[in-house]
Amino acid sequence: MNSDKNIRISLVGAGPGDPQLLTLAGKSALETADVVLYDSLVNETLLEYASGARHIYVGKRRGQKGYKQAEINDLLITSARLYGHAVRLKGGDNFVFGRGYEEKLAAEEAGIPVAVVPGISSSLAVPAAANIPVTHRGLATSFHVVTATLANGQLNEDLKEVLALQGTTVILMGLAHLHAIAQWLIEHGKADKPLAVISNGTCSNQKQLVGTAASISAQWEQQPLPSPAIIVVGEVVQFAHVESDLTAFASLSANHG
Numbered sequence: 001m002n003s004d005k006n007i008r009i010s011l012v013g014a015g016p017g018d019p020q021l022l023t024l025a026g027k028s029a030l031e032t033a034d035v036v037l038y039d040s041l042v043n044e045t046l047l048e049y050a051s052g053a054r055h056i057y058v059g060k061r062r063g064q065k066g067y068k069q070a071e072i073n074d075l076l077i078t079s080a081r082l083y084g085h086a087v088r089l090k091g092g093d094n095f096v097f098g099r100g101y102e103e104k105l106a107a108e109e110a111g112i113p114v115a116v117v118p119g120i121s122s123s124l125a126v127p128a129a130a131n132i133p134v135t136h137r138g139l140a141t142s143f144h145v146v147t148a149t150l151a152n153g154q155l156n157e158d159l160k161e162v163l164a165l166q167g168t169t170v171i172l173m174g175l176a177h178l179h180a181i182a183q184w185l186i187e188h189g190k191a192d193k194p195l196a197v198i199s200n201g202t203c204s205n206q207k208q209l210v211g212t213a214a215s216i217s218a219q220w221e222q223q224p225l226p227s228p229a230i231i232v233v234g235e236v237v238q239f240a241h242v243e244s245d246l247t248a249f250a251s252l253s254a255n256h257g
Contacts, residue, residue, distance in 0.1 A: 005157075006084040007081055007113075008080065008115065009076060009086045009103075009112055009115070010029040010086070010087045010114075010117055011035070011090070011094045011100050011104060011115070011116050012029050012030065012089050012091060012094070012119065012129075013026065013028045013090060013093040013094045013118050013119015014038075014039075014042045014090060014092070015092065015120040015125070015202075016120060016125040016129075016150060016201055016202045017043055017091075017122070017128055017201060017202045017203040018043070018203060019046050020171060021120050022046055022119070023119065023120070025117045026089075026117050026119060027049050029087050029117055030046065030050040030053075030089070032049075033050040033079075033085050033087040034054070034083040034085045034086065035056065035082075035083040035084075035085075035086050035087070036050045036053050036054070036055050037056045037058050037075065037076055037086065037087070037089065038055065038056070038057060038058070038059070038090075039059045039060070040057075041059075041090075041091025041228055042089050042090070042091050042140075043203075046089065054083060054219050058075065058194065059074050059223075060117065069099055073102065073107075073247075074106075076088055077110045077112060078181045080112050081112075082108070082118035088100070088103055090124070091119075091122070092119055092120070093118055093119040094116070094118075095118070095121065096121045096122075097147050100116070116205065121145075122201060122202075123145040123170045124170075125201065126198050126202060127148040127196075127230070127232050130232075130241055131239055131241040132196060132232055132236055132237055132240050133236050134168045134169075134232075134236065136236050140166075140168045140234055141166070141167060142165070142166065142167035142168070143167055143168040144168070146158065146162045146169065146170070146171055146172070147172050147174075148157055148172070148173055148181065149173040149174065149176065149177065152158055153176075155180055159174075159177075160184055163181070163184065163190075163233060167234065168234035168236050169233040169234060170230060170231075171230065174229075174231045175229045175231075176253060178197065178217070178231065181233075182213045182216050183217075185213035185233070186213050186214060190213055191213050192212050192213070193233060193234070194236075195211060195212060195213055195229070195233050195237060195240055196208055196209065196210045196211075196232050196237045196240050197220070198231075199225035199226055199227070199228070199230055200226070201228075201229075207225050209242075210237060
């Protein structure tokens with residue numbers, strides 16, 4: 001058991017995938033970690049910054065058995081008390097559909113100091129890696145980030161209200177509901193709405209499909225992409241790179257991932 005002055009927790013956003021998109025503050029936290037609890041969306045290259053720490057995988061992926069959130073909370077607290085500085089490393093930003101605040105509350109209730117290190121959210125970085133600006137003068141004066149999947153795996157019905165808004169919609173955890181999303185747009189007179197599906201965004205194996213609500217299902221059937229993937233809906237999708245132009249982030253990841 002460590003002395004109380006050494007017990008602390010850092011909630012660190014790992015960024016969207018490319019290890020170079022970790023913040024300097026995140027790197028510093030990893031370098032001083034005694035134990036790291038990390039998710040499935042974390043690029044494991046980042047664990048090299050915490051080479052002297054214990055590494056505990058607590059990832060959760062759709063369709064696979066994993067830790068429940070309450071179990072992760074308990075393990076995080078136990079790890080901090082046992083080892084000292086515990087880093088909770090989560091893909092993207094830990095406060096954007098990452099349940100990071102639940103972990104912060106649990107740690108604070110246990111009397112453990114918590115530092116929050118924001119990460120670059122995939123909701124912004126992944127469209128950018130595909131040359132899609134989520135806002136653009138004259139086309140999109142707002143953007144909306146929404147999860148398509150509820151905790152029970154069902155479609156988030158609030159998504160329909162968000163899609164009805166002006167601006168760009170960035171949909172996380174939506175791959176399983178891609179056909180339903182496209183169909184809803186078609187039924188509401190938006191068959192020509194530009195839509196992109198971006199898989200493994202910012203990484204060397206980034207792939208994407210770019211089309212419309214009317215065409216995306218057929219494109220998907222011909223070329224299904226793996227998760228994790230982000231769906232972008234809106235006029236700004238017209239700026240997306242074609243596949244052969246996806247070089248900037250891919251080259252960074254290939255050289256440093």
